[in-house]
Amino acid sequence: xxxxxxxxxxxxxxxxxxxxxxxxxxxxxxxxxxxxxxxxxxxxxxxxxxxxxxxxxxxxxxxxxxxxxxxxxxxxxxxxxxxxxxxxxxxxxxxxxxxxxxxxxxxxxxxxxxxxxxxxxxxxxxxxxxxxxxxxxxxxxxxxxxxxxxxxxxxxxxxxxxxxxxxxxxxxxxxxxxxxxxxxxxxxxxxxxxxxxxxxxxxxxxxxxxxxxxxxxxxxxxxxxxxxxxxxxxxxxxxxxxxxxxxxxxxxxxxxxxxxxxxxxxxxxxxxxxxxxxxxxxxxxxxxxxxxxxxxxxxxxxxxxxxxxxxxxxxxxxxxxxxxxxxxxxxxxxxxxxxxxxxxxxxxxxxxxxxxxxxxxxxxxxxxxxxxxxxxxxxxxxxxxxxxxxxxxxxxxxxxxxxxxxxxxxxxxxxx
Amino acid sequence: xxxxxxxxxxxxxxxxxxxxxxxxxxxxxxxxxxxxxxxxxxxxxxxxxxxxxxxxxxxxxxxxxxxxxxxxxxxxxxxxxxxxxxxxxxxxxxxxxxxxxxxxxxxxxxxxxxxxxxxxxxxxxxxxxxxxxxxxxxxxxxxxxxxxxxxxxxxxxxxxxxxxxxxxxxxxxxxxxxxxxxxxxxxxxxxxxxxxxxxxxxxxxxxxxxxxxxxxxxxxxxxxxxxxxxxxxxxxxxxxxxxxxxxxxxxxxxxxxxxxxxxxxxxxxxxxxxxxxxxxxxxxxxxxxxxxxxxxxxxxxxxxxxxxxxxxxxxxxxxxxxxxxxxxxxxxxxxxxxxxxxxxxxxxxxxxxxxxxxxxxxxxxxxxxxx
Ligand code: SF4
Ligand code: SF4
Numbered sequence: 001x002x003x004x005x006x007x008x009x010x011x012x013x014x015x016x017x018x019x020x021x022x023x024x025x026x027x028x029x030x031x032x033x034x035x036x037x038x039x040x041x042x043x044x045x046x047x048x049x050x051x052x053x054x055x056x057x058x059x060x061x062x063x064x065x066x067x068x069x070x071x072x073x074x075x076x077x078x079x080x081x082x083x084x085x086x087x088x089x090x091x092x093x094x095x096x097x098x099x100x101x102x103x104x105x106x107x108x109x110x111x112x113x114x115x116x117x118x119x120x121x122x123x124x125x126x127x128x129x130x131x132x133x134x135x136x137x138x139x140x141x142x143x144x145x146x147x148x149x150x151x152x153x154x155x156x157x158x159x160x161x162x163x164x165x166x167x168x169x170x171x172x173x174x175x176x177x178x179x180x181x182x183x184x185x186x187x188x189x190x191x192x193x194x195x196x197x198x199x200x201x202x203x204x205x206x207x208x209x210x211x212x213x214x215x216x217x218x219x220x221x222x223x224x225x226x227x228x229x230x231x232x233x234x235x236x237x238x239x240x241x242x243x244x245x246x247x248x249x250x251x252x253x254x255x256x257x258x259x260x261x262x263x264x265x266x267x268x269x270x271x272x273x274x275x276x277x278x279x280x281x282x283x284x285x286x287x288x289x290x291x292x293x294x295x296x297x298x299x300x301x302x303x304x305x306x307x308x309x310x311x312x313x314x315x316x317x318x319x320x321x322x323x324x325x326x327x328x329x330x331x332x333x334x335x336x337x338x339x340x341x342x343x344x345x346x347x348x349x350x351x352x353x354x355x356x357x358x359x360x361x362x363x364x365x366x367x368x369x370x371x372x373x374x375x376x377x378x379x380x381x382x383x384x385x386x387x388x389x390x391x392x393x394x395x396x397x398x399x400x401x402x403x404x405x406x407x408x409x410x411x412x413x414x415x416x
Numbered sequence: 417x418x419x420x421x422x423x424x425x426x427x428x429x430x431x432x433x434x435x436x437x438x439x440x441x442x443x444x445x446x447x448x449x450x451x452x453x454x455x456x457x458x459x460x461x462x463x464x465x466x467x468x469x470x471x472x473x474x475x476x477x478x479x480x481x482x483x484x485x486x487x488x489x490x491x492x493x494x495x496x497x498x499x500x501x502x503x504x505x506x507x508x509x510x511x512x513x514x515x516x517x518x519x520x521x522x523x524x525x526x527x528x529x530x531x532x533x534x535x536x537x538x539x540x541x542x543x544x545x546x547x548x549x550x551x552x553x554x555x556x557x558x559x560x561x562x563x564x565x566x567x568x569x570x571x572x573x574x575x576x577x578x579x580x581x582x583x584x585x586x587x588x589x590x591x592x593x594x595x596x597x598x599x600x601x602x603x604x605x606x607x608x609x610x611x612x613x614x615x616x617x618x619x620x621x622x623x624x625x626x627x628x629x630x631x632x633x634x635x636x637x638x639x640x641x642x643x644x645x646x647x648x649x650x651x652x653x654x655x656x657x658x659x660x661x662x663x664x665x666x667x668x669x670x671x672x673x674x675x676x677x678x679x680x681x682x683x684x685x686x687x688x689x690x691x692x693x694x695x696x697x698x699x700x701x702x703x704x705x706x707x708x709x710x711x712x713x714x715x716x717x718x719x720x721x722x723x724x725x726x727x728x729x730x731x732x733x734x735x736x737x738x739x740x741x742x743x744x745x746x747x748x749x750x751x752x753x754x755x756x757x758x759x760x761x762x763x764x765x766x767x768x769x770x771x772x773x774x775x776x777x778x779x780x781x782x783x784x785x786x787x
Contacts, residue, residue, distance in 0.1 A: 085748035087765075089484060089739050121539055125514045125708055128539060129745030135713040136749060144710055146546065148536040149511055151521060157552035158536065164545040327521040352484045355741065359489075359518035362480050363525060380482075 009254055012218065014242045021234060022224055029057050030112045038115040038177060041134065043127045044227050045297070046120035047145055047169065047318050049193050049310065052231040053186040054173050058118075059111050061130075063228050065093030066220075067107045068100070069272025069384030077105060078385040092353045092385035094130040101137060114138055116176050118169075120145040122324040124356045143172045147319040151326040154319055162315040183311070190310025193231040194302065199239035200226045201299040206246035207290040208341050211255030212263065213246050216289040217279040218256065220270045226298045261286035262405050265337055267293045267364070268349035268357050271379075273386040274394075281395060285402040291341045293334060297322040300333065327360035331367050338372050345405045346376040353383045375408060377401035419629045420606060423617075427609035427657070430465070430616040435503045437463045437618065443505035443565065446529070448492055450681040451510040451537055451706070453554050455696050458619055459577035460561050460569045462505070466615030466677075468655040470495035471768050480522050486739040487768035488653060489515045496527045506531025506564075508557075511539070512708040513742050531564045533557055540710045541701050551697040558693065574692035580619050581686065587626035588614060588682035594633055596671045596727045600643065601636050604660025604670045612655065612677055644669035645787045648724050650750065650761075651735035652743055653677045656770055659735065666780035672727040674720050675735075680704055707742035716746055717753035724759050730787045732761040733780070760787060 032039045040051050044062040051058045068074050074096050080103075081095035082088055096106070104110035117140060119131035128144065135142040145165055148158040170181045203222065207214050222242060229235045248254075264282065266289045271278060282289055301320045306313035322333065337343070346368055351358050365376045377397060381389045426433045434444050444463045447454070454464040469491025477494040495501055507529050509520035520534055535557050538546040558569050588611060595602050610629070614622055647668045649659075653676045660670055673679055684703035686695040704719050705711045724732060732754055736743050747763060754761050762783045770776060 085751060085763075087744040087747070090741060090744055094745075125512075125517075125539070126741060126745070128710055129707065129742060132710065132713040133745065133749065142713060144540045146539045148538070148549075149517055149534075151524070151534045151536070155536070155556070157549060157556060160552070161538065161545055161549035165543075168543065168545065326524075327518065328525060350482055352482075355485070356514040356518060358482060359485060359515060360521055361482075363522055 006258065010256065012245060014238070014245050015221070017238065017241070018222060018225065021229070021238060025228060026108055029059050030108070032057050032112055039112050040116045040118050041111070041114040042118040043120050043123060045123045045318065045321050045323070046118050047314055049189045049231045049314065050170060050173055050181070050186060051118070053182060053189045054177050054179065056173070056177065058228070059114065060228050061097045061111065062093050063224055064106065064111055065096055065384055066272050068096045070275065071107045072273050072386060073106060074273060074384035075387040078387070089352065091126045092382045094126055096384055097130065098133055101134060114140055116140050117142040118145065119143070120147060120318065122147040122318055122321050124323065124354065141172070141176060143169060145169060145318070147324055149324055150320055154316060158319065159316065162319050166311065166315055186311055189231040190314070191307060192233060192236055194305055194307055194310065196226055196230045196235040196239060197299040197302050199236060199243060201302070203239055203243050203246060204291065204296060206243070206250065209250050210342070211257070211260035212288050212290045213249035213254060213256055215256045215279060216266045216292040216295070217275050219292060219295040220275060223295045223298065230298070257283045257286065257288040259286050260288045262344045262410050263288055263290045263342055264345045264347050265289070265291050265334070265341065265343040266347050266349065267334070267361065268351045269294050269354060269383045271349060271381045271389065272384050274389060277391065281398055287402060287405070289347065290343065291337050293322060293337070296337070323356055327363055330360070331364050334364060334368060335372065338368070338374065343374065344408065344410050345374050345401065348376060348378045350378045350380040351383050352380065352388070353385070375401065375404045417632055419625055419632065422625070423613040424606065424609045426613040426616055430468070431500065431503065433616055434465050438503040444503055445506045445508060445531065446501060446504045447508045447510070448488070449510045449512050449516065450676045451512060451700055452508055453535065453557060453696050453700070455574065455577040455581050456554065456558050456561065456569065457508070458580065459573040460565065460567060463618065465504070466612070467492060467495070467501070468653065470498070470500055471655070474768065480526065484739050486515055486737045488737055489519045491768055493519060493522060496523065496529070501529060504529040508533050508535060510535045511537050512706065515741070531561070533560050537700070539708070541705060542711050547697065547701050550701050551694050554697050555693050571692050575689060578686045578688055578692055578695055580623055582688065583623045584614060584619060584626060585682040585685065587630055590630055591626070591633065592672065592679070599646070599669045599671055601633060604664060605657035608654065608657050608660055611681065615681065645730045645784045646671045646728055648727065648729040648732045649673040649675055649678070649735050650720060650732055651675055652737050652740055654735055658770060662773065662776050663733070663780055666777055667784040668731070668780060672723055672729060674704065674723065676706060680706060707746045717750055720750060721753050721757045721759070724754065725757065729759060731783060732759055734761060734763045736763065736765050738765045738767050
């Protein structure tokens with residue numbers, strides 16, 4: 001099949017650069033031993049800025065999990081973890097990583113050995129258990145950055161507790177790196193981190209344009225940098241370029257989905273091993289998934305950051321991220337996104353891998369239907385364990401859902 | 417033994433007991449987790465009530481929870497939504513696992529039992545700042561109770577409550593130790609009923625009842641040589657007295673446990689007469705952790721192995737509710753720790769109902785015969 005010109009035009013020129021940056025990053029990480037740098041494994045929502053300020057290379061098993069999923073290695077690795085006694089019902093990132101760490105399997109021959117582990121539980125309780133497992137395996141120091149769950153608010157006592165952990169975290173790093181923490185350097189890293197987050201939000205906001213120059217599937221791809229390299233100039237440069245590309249696309253009338261008719265919002269992590277299939281399936285209905293709650297999580301708590309006092313304000317920003325708040329708070333974010341991106345329907349990924357993200361979805365769904373009057377659907381999977389996914393079942397569901405969306409018509413246009 | 421029968425009755429029908437308390441004019445506050453600072457509820461003159469969730473049809477919870485949710489969370493919500501908890505004047509959710517964390521949200525948004533509190537405890541229990549935070553959170557809970565129910569909880573009230581709870585926990589531990597020394601003295605299912613009823617009964621009366629029970633048990637004749645292989649149960653909660661009976665029929669006997677409805681509930685004493693909130697916090701901070709909390713990467717392995725040795729345990733039965741993340745993550749390493757100590761183990765994963773009896777018997781029998 002030859003690509004049409006339109007299809008070629010739709011490809012992102014930044015994709016190549018992004019792959020290069022990620023390759024460089026993993027090469028750096030894997031050769032850290034030779035360059036005398038230390039490596040820390042850290043959770044995706046963890047406070048990475050102090051690590052960067054200390055010249056430690058952060059490595060993200062969750063980003064690696066996404067790579068495993070995208071390269072269809074998840075099922076195999078998860079099965080290996082199961083053979084070790086881990087239940088099939090556990091997070092598939094964790095299962096895949098546990099198996100990888102033991103045999104250096106996976107896409108790039110495994111992650112570099114950590115010198116330390118930094119686990120922030122602002123996303124889930126899974127990471128706590130997962131990092132305990134790795135702490136036993138690698139026998140390296142583990143720092144737990146404990147961010148009390150904010151059901152309705154961020155309590156004063158929690159604020160004090162998280163704040164004091166920042167000092168403990170810095171002392172932990174100083175102990176391992178045997179150098180003093182440089183506060184000026186950290187300020188600079190903080191500024192870059194915030195800049196990167198702002199740019200990432202701007203990139204995502206480009207999807208508010210009709211037709212959208214990008215889809216959530218593109219966002220899942222371009223997300224890797226804000227996760228793995230936030231706090232560096234590289235991220236700022238890259239997203240500046242990407243943002244320019246979005247603007248160019250808008251100007252040239254390049255839409256991510258040909259004849260975009262419906263605009264949808266995605267909730268929860270991606271189904272990493274079916275990105276293309278899902279993207280094509282929705283596109284065949286003229287539907288563009290314009291936004292998602294997942295990639296937004298890396299810029300969602302910017303409002304709590306004080307640019308001139310990054311390290312201090314970081315305690316609050318890291319505690320109040322999207323997954324660490326109550327269901328009713330999450331709904332507020334979803335409502336805002338529905339309005340901002342003018343969304344006609346909500347696709348919820350009921351992710352067996354991620355209980356904190358998925359429990360509460362039924363309630364969210366009802367609130368969205370009641371208050372926003374848009375149709376919602378649910379799609380069940382294990383985000384990197386492809387063994388449980390049924391394409392035919394999913395496609396029947398999507399067809400039925402798109403039929404309802406079609407009948408309702410798009411929010412601004414009429415039914416087609 | 418009349419007292420024993422009372423325990424068994426309460427454990428079999430806790431709701432009936434709670435309704436009586438409620439009728440006497442005392443507010444009943446429900447909870448699902450052994451990290452609940454019950455002492456504060458008790459000191460407020462209210463009745464702390466451990467809930468176990470409904471084991472009947474939980475279909476009513478399907479509107480809120482996916483199928484991959486543990487039966488405790490599902491049963492809890494189902495019981496509330498179907499009106500089975502209307503006797504409550506409030507509920508408390510200490511922060512533990514991801515599932516309970518979201519249950520608390522769903523609960524807050526969909527049920528109405530009056531008072532509601534999240535007690536967002538620290539997850540790591542090995543730093544001074546976490547210890548301070550624990551005390552701060554408990555103090556806040558005390559204030560929330562005070563303001564909602566318009567009352568004052570004095571330090572004396574709290575200290576009196578601490579004494580009561582120390583007595584209760586001390587007695588429970590003694591009973592378990594008697595059982596460990598002389599397993600024939602008390603059946604496993606009776607012992608399980610005693611522990612569960614202790615989380616339900618009026619605590620002042622309970623304190624005396626447990627003493628009397630202990631006296632009676634202490635006079636009980638040693639049952640000759642102990643029959644059955646000595647086993648330890650490890651897991652989340654066990655609300656199935658039948659499990660013990662089946663184990664006994666399969667040639668085993670439970671001599672110790674690490675359960676939320678067992679030793680994790682009664683282990684650990686509080687300092688009496690000092691700053692009561694700190695005393696309560698210190699116990700929660702120091703007691704054996706549940707896998708949703710962190711003390712060290714190997715704390716549970718070391719603790720469980722030590723307890724197994726101390727009680728001459730020949731085999732461990734991991735009894736898990738399906739879909740329980742924290743326990744499932746710990747299983748492979750705990751199994752390995754025990755193996756290294758020469759203690760074999762088996763895993764029983766159960767949903768809301770036990771698997772068919774025959775199947776269960778065969779599995780446990782195979783295990784006990786191997787020991
Ligand atoms: S997918 Fe969910 S459970 Fe797994 S690590 Fe991420 S937040 Fe935690
Ligand atoms: S059984 Fe496990 S998953 Fe369920 S509430 Fe308890 S700790 Fe959480």
